[in-house]
Amino acid sequence: MSEITLSKLAHSYSAHPTGEADYALKELDHVWQDGGAYALLGASGCGKTTLLNIISGLVRPSQGRVLFGDRDVTDAPTTARNIAQVFQFPVVYDTMTVADNLSFPLRNRGMDPAYIASRVQRIARMIGMEPNLRQKARGLTADAKQKISLGRGMVREDVNAILFDEPLTVIDPHMKWELRTQLKDLHRQFGHTMIYVTHDQTEALTFADKVVVMYDGRVVQMGTPDQLFETPAHTFVGYFIGSPGMNLFEARIDRTSADLQGSTIALGAAYGPIEGRAQIGIRPEYVLLGDEGLPVTVKRVEDVGRHRIVRAVLAGQPMNAILPEGTALPADPRVTFAPGKINVYADDWRVPPLLETTA
Amino acid sequence: MDKTQNNKAWFLVLPVLVLVAFSAVIPLMTVVNYAFNDTFGNNDFFWAGLDWFEDMITSDRLHEALGRQILFSAIILAIEVPLGIFIALNMPKSGFWSSFCLILMALPLLIPFNVVGTIWQIFGRVDIGLLGHTLAALGIDYNYTNDALDAWLTVIVMDVWHWTSLVALLCYAGLQSIPQAYYQAAKIDQATRWSVFRYIELPKMKGVLLIAVLLRFMDSFMIYTEPFVVTGGGPGNSTTFLSIDLVKMAVGQFDLGPAAAFSLMYFLVILLVSWVFYTVMTNLDRQETQ
Numbered sequence: 001m002s003e004i005t006l007s008k009l010a011h012s013y014s015a016h017p018t019g020e021a022d023y024a025l026k027e028l029d030h031v032w033q034d035g036g037a038y039a040l041l042g043a044s045g046c047g048k049t050t051l052l053n054i055i056s057g058l059v060r061p062s063q064g065r066v067l068f069g070d071r072d073v074t075d076a077p078t079t080a081r082n083i084a085q086v087f088q089f090p091v092v093y094d095t096m097t098v099a100d101n102l103s104f105p106l107r108n109r110g111m112d113p114a115y116i117a118s119r120v121q122r123i124a125r126m127i128g129m130e131p132n133l134r135q136k137a138r139g140l141t142a143d144a145k146q147k148i149s150l151g152r153g154m155v156r157e158d159v160n161a162i163l164f165d166e167p168l169t170v171i172d173p174h175m176k177w178e179l180r181t182q183l184k185d186l187h188r189q190f191g192h193t194m195i196y197v198t199h200d201q202t203e204a205l206t207f208a209d210k211v212v213v214m215y216d217g218r219v220v221q222m223g224t225p226d227q228l229f230e231t232p233a234h235t236f237v238g239y240f241i242g243s244p245g246m247n248l249f250e251a252r253i254d255r256t257s258a259d260l261q262g263s264t265i266a267l268g269a270a271y272g273p274i275e276g277r278a279q280i281g282i283r284p285e286y287v288l289l290g291d292e293g294l295p296v297t298v299k300r301v302e303d304v305g306r307h308r309i310v311r312a313v314l315a316g317q318p319m320n321a322i323l324p325e326g327t328a329l330p331a332d333p334r335v336t337f338a339p340g341k342i343n344v345y346a347d348d349w350r351v352p353p354l355l356e357t358t359a
Numbered sequence: 360m361d362k363t364q365n366n367k368a369w370f371l372v373l374p375v376l377v378l379v380a381f382s383a384v385i386p387l388m389t390v391v392n393y394a395f396n397d398t399f400g401n402n403d404f405f406w407a408g409l410d411w412f413e414d415m416i417t418s419d420r421l422h423e424a425l426g427r428q429i430l431f432s433a434i435i436l437a438i439e440v441p442l443g444i445f446i447a448l449n450m451p452k453s454g455f456w457s458s459f460c461l462i463l464m465a466l467p468l469l470i471p472f473n474v475v476g477t478i479w480q481i482f483g484r485v486d487i488g489l490l491g492h493t494l495a496a497l498g499i500d501y502n503y504t505n506d507a508l509d510a511w512l513t514v515i516v517m518d519v520w521h522w523t524s525l526v527a528l529l530c531y532a533g534l535q536s537i538p539q540a541y542y543q544a545a546k547i548d549q550a551t552r553w554s555v556f557r558y559i560e561l562p563k564m565k566g567v568l569l570i571a572v573l574l575r576f577m578d579s580f581m582i583y584t585e586p587f588v589v590t591g592g593g594p595g596n597s598t599t600f601l602s603i604d605l606v607k608m609a610v611g612q613f614d615l616g617p618a619a620a621f622s623l624m625y626f627l628v629i630l631l632v633s634w635v636f637y638t639v640m641t642n643l644d645r646q647e648t649q
Binding site: 053056058077078079083084085087088089091093094095096104105108109138149152 | 548550559
C-alpha cells in the first residue's frame, strides 16, 4: 500500500493533440493519500474513466508521471502495479464456479491453498454469496455477477488501491445501499486506498471521505462533502452537487454588495475587484421566502415529499428555492439570502472573500 | 370484443410451398419410389420392398466408403477447428490489416467448388504443377495419382485451404463480441495467456464454434466435387467417399434402386448425426446454466 501521485498528468486519445480540446484529461497534479476513500464525481465523458485507467495501467498517459509511493510506474504494465479494479458491467468467468471466480486472482499469484480457501469464505460471506459458492457463474443474475466482480476486486489484501468504475450501475437500488455500506466497512477494516468513480452524487457523498469533482477533463474541486456543498470552487460543482443545484445570478460586485439589475444584495463579506464575468451563487436551501427582501415571480411549485421546490424568477433570472414542509407560500413572495452563504464567481471559478485570503 | 380471425396470410406462403414441392419434395419422393422398386425401363416398376436397403447395409463397398468418409471428416475437423481458432486469435482486431485479413480469408470461400478442385489438380501435378514439380525437384516422391497416401494428403490440404477460413471467420466474429473489460480484468487478475483463452475466449466462442463444427461436419461428410475433380475417387477406391460412390453407382452403373436406397440412408445418417450433435451440445449448455 502506498500513496499514489499523479504528476503533470495529461492524456489525449489522438496521437497528435493540437489544442486543449483534444485532451480527454487536462494537465493535473494530484495526490491520493494512502488509505483514503475517494469518490471521483462528474458527468459522463468528463475523463473519470480515463483517469482511472491511467492509474490501473490500462491506459498510458500522453504526458506526466504516475508514482506509487516513490516508485515511478508510468510505464509499468497493469500486472506489475498490484491494483484491483471493478468495472461498470459485471466481468465474471462464466464457466468457473463462484468460488473459482473469487479465488482466481489469488491462484494466479500462487498463494497458499489454505489461505485462499479462508479468504474466499470471508469474501463470500461479505457479498452474501456463501450458498452459491459451488454454482457456475453463468446462470446468475446481473446483480449476483456484479457482486462476484466486487468480491474479486477485494479478495487480495495487499493491493495498492482498489478502483471502482461505476460498479453499482446494474445493481438493484436496495442492494446498492447495502453494498456501498459494505464497501465502507471494508475500507474501515483494511484501510485500502479506494477510488470510486460515479456520476451519482448520493453515491459519491455517502461513500467517500474526499470527493473529487471533474468537469471537462479537469479536476475542479477536491473536498469533503460539506466543502462541496458550502463553498463550490466552480459553478459546475454548485450546479452538479445538490438537488436542485445552486442558483447563479449575473451580478456586479461592489466590495460588500452585489448589484442584481438595480437590486442590491449584501454579500456578508468583502471582495476585491472582480475580473471577467461575475456571478453570485446561492443554494436553494439558503434562499428564504418571506414578506421581506426582493420581489420574485413564482412560476411553479413542485412537491417532492419532504419539502417543496419553488421555481421562480428573480431580477429576470431563474431561481429555485426550497420551501420547508408546513411553510406556506406568501401571497406577495419576496426573498432574502441567508447571510454568509453567498459565493462569488469570476469566470465560473470561486473568488474567496478578502478576509478569507488574508487569514 | 372478439378479435377478427383472418388467416389469409397463409396464402402468401403458397408460392414458396409450391417451389419447395417441385425443387425438393417431389424429387425426394422419386428417390423414395426408386428405393422400393426395381425397373427394367419403360417405366415398368416391380415392388422390391426392403431388398435394396438390405443389399446396401450388407455391402462391403458401402462400408469401406463410409469408413473413409468418417476418417476424412474426423481429420478435417481435427485440423480445421483448432487451426481456425488459432488464426482468429492472431488476426488483427481493428484497423486496415483487420479488413485486409478478412478479405483475404474470405477469398477461398468465394471460389466455386470445381474450380478449387481444378486449382489443386493442376497445382499438385508432378509434370506441370507448382507444388508437384517443386516436391519432385526436392527429391520427394509425391504423386497423388499413384499413391493413396499422397492422394489423401492432397484432398485434406485442399479442404483445409478451402474451408479453414469459415471456421476462422466465425471464431473471429465471436472474439470481436468480447468486451474489452474482460481482457482488462484478466490483466488485473494476472491471468496467463492460456487462462484468458480457456476462461474468456473459448466460452464466448462456444456458440459460433458449435455452428462451425456442425457446418464443417455436414459439408465434409457430403464432400463430392473437389476430390472428384482432383482424384476421381482414386487411386483405386482410396479417395472414394460416400457421395462419389453414390454417383458412380447411380450414374456410372445405372443401379438406380440400390443408389436410391443408399441416398436415403445417407441423408438420414447426416440428419441423425447433426441432430444428436446439436442436442448434446445444447443440453450441455443447459446443464451448466443450472
